[in-house]
Amino acid sequence: MIWPHNFIFGAEIDSLFNQGNEKYSLGEYEIAINHYEKCLQLSQSAALHFNIGNAWYQIDEVGNAILHYEKALVLNPGYPEAQANLKFVRENSDLALPEYSLVSRLAQALSLTTWCWIGAVSFWAVIVLITLPRLFGGGNLFTYGGMLLSLILSLCTVVALYGYHNKNNEVVILNNDTTLRVAPTDISPSNAYLQAGEMASMERTHQKFLFLKTAQGESGWVLAEEIGKIWE
Amino acid sequence: MKRTSNFLKLISLILTLTVSIWSPPLLAQNAVVYSQFNPPVIHLGQSSSFVITVYGTQDVSQETIRGKLRSVDGLKISNNSSVSSEFKFIQGKRTTSITYSFNVQAEREGEFTLEAWQVNIKGRNYNVPAAKLQVVPQGKEFEKSMFLKLDIPKDNFYVGESIPCHLKLYLRRDIQARMRAYPEKTGDAFTQSELRKEPHSAQETIDGQIYRLFSWPLTLTALKAGEEVLSYKIELAVILPNKRGRKSPFDTLFNDSFFNTDSLFNRGNFENITLFSGDIPLDVLDLPIEGKPDNYSGAIGVFNLKTDVSTTTVEAGEPITLTLNANGEGNFDRIAAPVLTETENFKLYPPKTEFTPIDDIGYRGTKSFEYIIIPQSEEVTAIPSMAFNFFDPETGEYIDLSTKTTPIKVLPAITQSPVSTSAFIAGQTDDSEEVKLPPTLLPIQLLPGKWVNDITPVFKKPVYITSQLLPAFLISIVALIRRRQLRFQRDEIFARRISGSKSVRKWLNKARKAASGNDNSAFFESAQRAIQECVGRHFPRRSESLILAEIEGYLTEHKATDDLHHNIRQFFNAADAIKFADGISESEPLSKWEKTLSKLLNDIESLG
Helix, strand or coil: CHHHHHHHHHHHHHHHHHHHHHHHHCCCHHHHHHHHHHHHHHCECHHHHHHHHHHHHHCCCHHHHHHHHHHHHHHCCCCHHHHHHHHHHHHHCCCCCCCCCHHHHHHHCCCHHHHHHHHHHHHHHHHHHHHHHHHHCCCCHHHHHHHHHHHHHHHHHHHHHHHHHHHHCEEEECCCCEEEECCCCCCCCEEEEECCCCEEEEEEEECCEEEEEECCCCEEEEEHHHEEECCC | CHHHHHHHHHHHHHHHHHHHHHCCCCCHHHCEEEEEEECCEEECCCEEEEEEEEECCCCCCHHHHHCCCCCCCCEEEEEEEEEEEEEEEECCEEEEEEEEEEEEEECCCEEEEECCEEEEECCEEEEECCEEEEEECCCHHHHHHEEEEEECCCCEEECCCEEEEEEEEEEECCCEEEEEEEEEEECCCEEECCCCCCCEEEEEEECCEEEEEEEEEEEEEECCCEEEEEEEEEEEEEECCCCCCCCCCCCCCCCCCCCCHHHHCCCCCEEEEEEECCCEEEEEECCCCCCCCCCCCCEEEEEEEEEEECCCEEECCCCEEEEEEEEEEECHHHCCCCEECCCCCEEECCCEEEEEECCCCCCEEEEEEEEEEEECCCCCCEECCEECEEEECCCCEEEECCCCCEECEEECCCCCCCCCCHHHHHHHHHHCCCCCCCCCCCCCCCCCCCCECCCCCHHHCHHHHHHCHHHHHHHHHHHHHHHHHHHHHHCHHHHHHHHHHHHHHHHHHHHHHHHHCCCHHHHHHHHHHHHHHHHHCCCCCCHHHCCHHHHHHHHHHCCCCHHHHHHHHHHHHHHHHHHHHCCCCCCCCHHHHHHHHHHHHHHHHHHC
16 A cells, blocks of 8 residues: 555656756746645755755755755765855856865765765774774784774765754855844844855854854854755 | 243142042043034045034043944944044143044035934033034036046946946156056946956047046946946045145144145145045936837947858767857847757757957857757757848947858767767766866766665665674585584594494484384494493493493493492393394383483483
8 A cells, every 4th residue: 555655646746847948948037946845845965955946046046046956966966967056156156166175075975864874883893893893802903903094984974974063054145135143033134245146154043043153153043934944 | 020920920820730640530421522513514535524612521432422323324434443542731720631533525515414422521511512524526626636437438328238438547747646446336226347457548638738647448338228427436545735834733633624725735644535536427228119029138349250160061969060150249148049940850969158358348259159959869950050140220220130040961879878968078088087177067977877865874774784683694504514523523532523423323313213113233232332332432442342340440430320230231242143143032121221222312312
């Protein structure tokens, strides 16, 4: 009884995806986005976010385009098309290319799931390689080599998870001239203005406002509806 | 006499001054406020000042005054003012005053009134009287010295048509000027191309006068039909030639007229002015309905179209690049991409569009549309025509330049995988870590890939957390077993205790089996061995070699009861009797002996 349900679900979402592609090819980008968004209500995939990003870009919604390319890269960090289009959109929109730290680059080399499993396996490998030689007597070069390798992998995982933790707080500005407010109120004076597609780090929230910090060091409050969370 | 009179006058003046200085000044409650435009009449493009003078106090801030100033349609009043304060004696009385002067520029001709309002000084409201400014057209002399002009080749054109024009600023050779702001268009019925930052400059002689000419090429595009008016203005800072030297500082800068060359050109002063091109009436026509193609591209001008196909022989599913180049002159920014007349059996991607201008303003050049089209089956024999047309404003007709069908040969597909640019990108990324920038947005993905229902990080999922228990459990088990093994090897008493317990259970079971089989010999032998094993765990030697005396010694040492001594003795005697005397006297059934044995073994266990 489970199989037919899954089958129908898969058929429906694939059909919506294809309809979105068809409308995109005809230049009806907003209708394409509607179809893609319906897919998103059922499930998501890196390719779906990639196509949504393309459709948003075609109607000059740079903020939403960048948000969906980033989401595609969350699902599939080594997605070359998403990386290429993200770079293209940023350059074409005069947005600064984000400078990724070593930690961030290490994190994005693999998916979070992959890092988690690498971390688990390497951690238990370290435990085994420490415990067993004590129980069965002595270790050899293979044991120590394996222990060192596992330790390095465990440390890499910790660093990568820290990178993902930072990425978890990253948001994309959706609209041009988004006001960076001094205080979390509607009538607060502005600190600066942010452009669509700019990246910022979310530090805390207060009611409907979020406190953001940009790579340039500017900080202030924006309305929650003015940003898109990458990891959502 | 005259000397005495002069002396008395001097004394009188000194006394008056002394008294005046020490008399209290006019207080705020006696303050008076005046306002006026200075000069009250200016020519369009000339600046005036709105001057507010408060007599009786100097304790009035600019914010107090500026915050109350009302805006007047057509007048641009600056936010900042120049301030001057005065200290005067009038009829022997000391008075103070402060004057704020705001620069004012008129955007059009006419009479402007700044209505009266109230200003609060030290808690009391004072009336500021209304002031009037009259702005009259520029004079001929002024117009001769500098003027702004839009050169437009015709005065009627079509909606959407781009017209190449030149905006020209003429400055007579003796005028020095600096541009304060780029020329600004007035008239929302038109859009214009971006102006060059640096205008072309040249010299031109008009009516025997030499002018420096600054020219901005641009295109104008009409947005709506009808009789529309267009004008331009430019803000300049002009340094006028000085022939007479400095004027008196009490003369206002704005009292002079541009008509008056003596006053205008002989001051040597710096002045901000605004030049206007004047209204340019233009007749904008709607595009004719007659003959308008259904798929009209929006192009207006004169164009040629060239097509280029990357290949004419492909496999089904393989992409073909079709390039259309529209060159000529016209509104390139409004040309929509030509459309394929038939799309059946083709997969078509939005084209990459590129415009290469050959002039400054994008009026002449080539616009190319690069299509990726993918024939889906080998039944396709030709690329269908592409519809392209334009409107020629000179002839007033629509011209059709649709392409012809291009024959192609489509072979059956060898590979079944969908066409993707992944390989292209992946190929590039193999060689270098950095992703190469594609020339345009990469097309959408045809396949959705793996669907993901939940992006909760895996470390928060129960399956991940639970799975960590498995290695922890396995490692613990292995460690425990191994530690027990090691203790077994190293600790003899421990090993004997563990193996003794097993042996006791083994011999007890044998005894029970023998009892159930009513086998006296086997029962007592097994019972004796069970007792030996039970006590023997505490002796560092083999348990079967223990004799009754040693066992009793152990029991005595551990303060066993007499009953226990007695029972053990009975078992050993019975066993010896069977072994050496071939039997025991029948006394009690074996089942009772068995119960006694179990209790006996438990009692020995409890000793240790």
